[in-house]
Amino acid sequence: MPVLTINGEQRELQFAEDTPLLWALRDELAMTGTKFGCGMAMCGACTVHVDGQPTRSCVTPISAVAGKSVTTIEAIGEDAVGQQVQQAWNQLDVPQCGYCQSGQVMAATALLKSNPNPDDAAINAAMSGNICRCGTYNRIRDAIKLAAKAVQS
Amino acid sequence: MNAKTPKQMTPEVAISNISRRRLLQGFALSGLVLAVGVPGVLLAGDEPEKFGRDAMPHGWTDDPLVFVAIMADGTVKIVCHRAEMGQGVRTSLPMVVADELGADWAQVEIVQAPGDEPKYGNQNTDGSRSMRHFFMPMRNVGAAARMMLEAAAAAHWGVAVAEVKTGVHEVLHPQSGRSLGFGELAEAASKLEVPERDQLQLKTAEQFRYIGKGKTHLVDGLDMVSGKAIYGIDVTLPDMLHAVVARPPVLGGKVVDYDATEALKIPGVLKVVTIPGSPPPAYFNPLGGVAVIATNTWAALQGRKALKITWDHGEHASYNSPQFRAEMEQAARVKGGAVVRDEGDVYRALENAAQTFSAEYYLPHLSQAPMEPPVATARIVDGHCELWAPVQDPQAGRDLVARWLELDADKVTVNVTLLGGGFGRKSKPDYMVEAAWLSRSMDGQAVKVTWTREDDLHHSYFHTVSVERIEAGVDGDGKPVAWLHRTVAPTILSTFDDSALVKMPIELGMGVVNVPFAIDNVRIENPEAKALTRIGWFRSVSNVPHAFAIQSFVSEMAAKLDRDAKDYLLEVIGPPRQLNPAKLLDSWNYGESPEEYPIDTGRLRRVVETVADKASWGKSLPAGRGQGIAAHYSFVSYTAAVVEVEVDEDGELSIPRVDIAIDCGPAINPERIKSQLEGAVIMGISLAMLGEITFKDGAVEQNNFDGYQLSRMADAPAEIHVHIVPADDYDVPLGGVGEPGLPPIAPALCNAIFAATGQRIRALPIADQLEPA
Numbered sequence: 051m052p053v054l055t056i057n058g059e060q061r062e063l064q065f066a067e068d069t070p071l072l073w074a075l076r077d078e079l080a081m082t083g084t085k086f087g088c089g090m091a092m093c094g095a096c097t098v099h100v101d102g103q104p105t106r107s108c109v110t111p112i113s114a115v116a117g118k119s120v121t122t123i124e125a126i127g128e129d130a131v132g133q134q135v136q137q138a139w140n141q142l143d144v145p146q147c148g149y150c151q152s153g154q155v156m157a158a159t160a161l162l163k164s165n166p167n168p169d170d171a172a173i174n175a176a177m178s179g180n181i182c183r184c185g186t187y188n189r190i191r192d193a194i195k196l197a198a199k200a201v202q203s
Numbered sequence: 204m205n206a207k208t209p210k211q212m213t214p215e216v217a218i219s220n221i222s223r224r225r226l227l228q229g230f231a232l233s234g235l236v237l238a239v240g241v242p243g244v245l246l247a248g249d250e251p252e253k254f255g256r257d258a259m260p261h262g263w264t265d266d267p268l269v270f271v272a273i274m275a276d277g278t279v280k281i282v283c284h285r286a287e288m289g290q291g292v293r294t295s296l297p298m299v300v301a302d303e304l305g306a307d308w309a310q311v312e313i314v315q316a317p318g319d320e321p322k323y324g325n326q327n328t329d330g331s332r333s334m335r336h337f338f339m340p341m342r343n344v345g346a347a348a349r350m351m352l353e354a355a356a357a358a359h360w361g362v363a364v365a366e367v368k369t370g371v372h373e374v375l376h377p378q379s380g381r382s383l384g385f386g387e388l389a390e391a392a393s394k395l396e397v398p399e400r401d402q403l404q405l406k407t408a409e410q411f412r413y414i415g416k417g418k419t420h421l422v423d424g425l426d427m428v429s430g431k432a433i434y435g436i437d438v439t440l441p442d443m444l445h446a447v448v449a450r451p452p453v454l455g456g457k458v459v460d461y462d463a464t465e466a467l468k469i470p471g472v473l474k475v476v477t478i479p480g481s482p483p484p485a486y487f488n489p490l491g492g493v494a495v496i497a498t499n500t501w502a503a504l505q506g507r508k509a510l511k512i513t514w515d516h517g518e519h520a521s522y523n524s525p526q527f528r529a530e531m532e533q534a535a536r537v538k539g540g541a542v543v544r545d546e547g548d549v550y551r552a553l554e555n556a557a558q559t560f561s562a563e564y565y566l567p568h569l570s571q572a573p574m575e576p577p578v579a580t581a582r583i584v585d586g587h588c589e590l591w592a593p594v595q596d597p598q599a600g601r602d603l604v605a606r607w608l609e610l611d612a613d614k615v616t617v618n619v620t621l622l623g624g625g626f627g628r629k630s631k632p633d634y635m636v637e638a639a640w641l642s643r644s645m646d647g648q649a650v651k652v653t654w655t656r657e658d659d660l661h662h663s664y665f666h667t668v669s670v671e672r673i674e675a676g677v678d679g680d681g682k683p684v685a686w687l688h689r690t691v692a693p694t695i696l697s698t699f700d701d702s703a704l705v706k707m708p709i710e711l712g713m714g715v716v717n718v719p720f721a722i723d724n725v726r727i728e729n730p731e732a733k734a735l736t737r738i739g740w741f742r743s744v745s746n747v748p749h750a751f752a753i754q755s756f757v758s759e760m761a762a763k764l765d766r767d768a769k770d771y772l773l774e775v776i777g778p779p780r781q782l783n784p785a786k787l788l789d790s791w792n793y794g795e796s797p798e799e800y801p802i803d804t805g806r807l808r809r810v811v812e813t814v815a816d817k818a819s820w821g822k823s824l825p826a827g828r829g830q831g832i833a834a835h836y837s838f839v840s841y842t843a844a845v846v847e848v849e850v851d852e853d854g855e856l857s858i859p860r861v862d863i864a865i866d867c868g869p870a871i872n873p874e875r876i877k878s879q880l881e882g883a884v885i886m887g888i889s890l891a892m893l894g895e896i897t898f899k900d901g902a903v904e905q906n907n908f909d910g911y912q913l914s915r916m917a918d919a920p921a922e923i924h925v926h927i928v929p930a931d932d933y934d935v936p937l938g939g940v941g942e943p944g945l946p947p948i949a950p951a952l953c954n955a956i957f958a959a960t961g962q963r964i965r966a967l968p969i970a971d972q973l974e975p976a
Binding site for chain 1: 287288289290291420421423424425426427428429430431432433434436437439445470471499500501502572573574575576621622623624625626653655656874878879881882883884885886889907908909913914915916917919920921922923
């Protein structure tokens with residue numbers, strides 16, 4: 051059975067090894083913050099960090115993350131950058147339905163960790179894998195810039 | 204929008220006229236003090252004709268005992284009875300109550316109402332109606348509760364009520380400097396009579412602390428960015444099972460037979476069962492099919508993949524989109540069909556016109572595609588079915604589940620979760636019936652049925668497909684004298700009556716029959732079109748194709764007449780005047796009174812002028828750039844947009860800026876109005892650029908977000924500017940907000956493309972139609 055670290059805690063998963071991490075998180079561990087949107091890595095709703103890298107959990111079998119460290123939306127607030135991202139989202143009231151925002155926050159946090167001061171082109175490039183059907187893109191852009199400022203100060 | 208036909212929907216219960224009286228029962232919360240549930244105090248049905256909230260099934264109530272509970276510790280619990288799907292209703296409606304009540308927002312908790320319209324009034328969250336219909340009832344709720352607290356305080360101090368006043372979360376006696384917190388007063392207040400409606404003292408606008416300010420953060424905002432918010436798909440119950448369903452690929456198809464041998468070998472798969480289909484009309488019934496029930500979602504999905512099913516596709520297997528389009532175009536090109544408005548003599552006026560124009564526009568099917576696909580969880584305990592679902596119309600789900608399980612509606616409880624988007628899809632609760640049916644097949648064990656993205660795209664209630672043909676004539680001065688519009692599209696009514704071939708009033712009233720132009724000869728014809736899939740409402744509904752055609756056409760005329768598009772649009776709208784929708788042969792007017800809600804061309808002009816001014820309409824732009832404008836009346840609000848585009852040498856389009864103006868009457872929560880319009884801009888760009896669902900041999904061809912594309916971050920405009928036209932005061936009737944922003948976007952975008960390139964787009968999506976320079 052794959053053993054991995056999820057939000058700093060070692061977990062042994064019982065589900066079949068080909069099960070995508072998304073469904074193991076949601077159905078086995080009842081960690082439902084990570085969302086299902088497409089099942090094909092096309093919408094980004096399921097984004098988690100695997101060893102710090104933004105990863106689509108819907109197409110990542112749990113066997114592929116054995117021994118690795120997974121961070122989900124439930125724990126991203128414990129990260130200094132993640133916390134600033136959450137605060138910026140709240141300050142600008144980014145969400146509408148909010149369903150995609152777990153993935154948006156995870157993608158934005160990963161972006162700011164690799165590029166602390168992204169311009170519009172960098173934001174567009176990093177965030178275009180995450181669909182928001184409500185259309186909060188402009189606020190997401192603004193919130194990323196706001197979070198970038200907060201992280202730098 | 205909703206298309207309830209009386210024979211299929213719950214008959215409106217006899218509306219009772221219960222006098223307001225003292226009652227003490229909780230609304231199913233523990234520990235509450237002032238809180239008391241009664242069957243709602245509903246309006247008596249004296250009036251011969253009812254409009255607005257009075258005309259909605261189960262009407263409305265403003266009983267504070269239904270909506271407010273104040274705990275001894277001062278916590279104020281406020282019920283939100285409408286579904287949250289991104290419009291911010293869980294913030295905005297309780298905010299209205301809190302303001303009138305005098306509550307401190309930091310001490311407010313929101314309680315989501317289950318589906319129970321006899322208690323809460325209408326809960327069908329669509330048609331851009333929540334604030335429009337419940338602003339006043341929620342003000343009454345807050346004011347009544349505040350007056351009860353004041354009466355309790357006055358009694359406690361032995362002073363006249365007139366001597367006390369409410370501060371923030373406390374009642375004050377200024378003369379003596381005494382004060383009592385809401386929590387301290389709650390128990391005593393709960394024993395008092397609820398004031399009569401005509402005795403309520405509402406706040407004045409100057410006294411508002413939250414209403415109209417737009418400073419109230421989303422109640423669910425932090426939960427949404429920390430994984431704590433619970434959507435329908437997140438519901439987790441003890442011993443819950445997971446199901447997916449293989450549904451007939453073609454509407455009306457049936458399972459001939461199936462082999463589940465391999466599916467049952469998948470570890471975790473427990474059972475394979477059939478769900479019966481239903482004879483037409485489709486209504487909100489499930490499509491039927493073969494369900495795989497497993498211990499987890501992935502196992503269920505693997506099981507479904509292993510099923511061997513033989514389908515009988517039925518008669519709709521003949522549905523092919525290119526052929527259907529050709530048939531609709533044919534129908535649009537000949538005189539005929541239902542004549543739904545006919546003023547003057549349009550055919551003669553066209554003959555006599557100095558110049559005539561004609562154009563034809565095509566819009567394909569669309570799918571709402573909320574990011575959270577349809578999903579529902581059900582369990583049955585002791586003959587009581589309890590469901591959890593992201594649902595816009597919980598009462599419809601409740602009634603339908605009751606019918607399928609042959610239970611009384613009071614044996615069905617519908618808990619409304621957050622909706623991960625709705626856009627009209629989740630007002631059709633077919634997925635709830637599936638969950639209930641599957642729970643019953645597992646002897647009542649909890650079952651969650653999850654739709655995949657493929658399921659969602661294949662089995663939507665699709666936005667209709669349409670051909671709009673317009674012919675117009677002008678006199679020697681370019682003034683329009685004739686307007687002939689033929690509108691062809693399968694009707695939503697077909698979902699409720701499969702013999703329906705022409706549009707129903709609510710579709711015609713979405714901008715085509717009630718076109719408010721200053722033209723003497725107007726004729727609207729509606730040739731027949733047979734629906735070959737489930738047609739349903741999609742955000743803004745028929746306003747999308749109607750506005751696209753009409754607002755593109757006006758700009759086309761302007762260009763051919765060498766007139767400025769904005770000036771010509773204003774000329775076609777004509778001088779400010781108040782038009783009775785009924786006189787435009789719109790019998791519906793979004794359910795609102797034609798006297799209270801006339802079509803006001805002055806307001807339509809004002810949003811055009813506002814947006815043009817804010818967008819610096821007519822500013823000089825480099826080659827390859829252009830501005831387009833469009834305006835539309837929908838959901839009793841007025842919107843206009845200016846889109847600025849840049850098309851490069853390769854035909855690649857980008858959008859430097861969008862301005863959108865709305866006049867929705869009083870702006871109760873301007874911050875959420877702004878966000879709704881920003882979202883409408885993105886959705887409008889998305890459907891204009893990319894959106895298309897097509898059918899081949901009766902089945903949808905798009906499977907996921909590769910085939911059915913949606914706008915992404917890189918496609919979003921560099922800037923969106925929202926301009927809210929202020930209302931004179933809070934007595935101006937409220938308009939809708941969630942939907943009116945969408946209709947002007949696609950035509951403004953295509954008008955901008957024309958301005959930038961000279962290329963006219965008449966069929967959506969734009970996709971790869973843009974030509975290299």
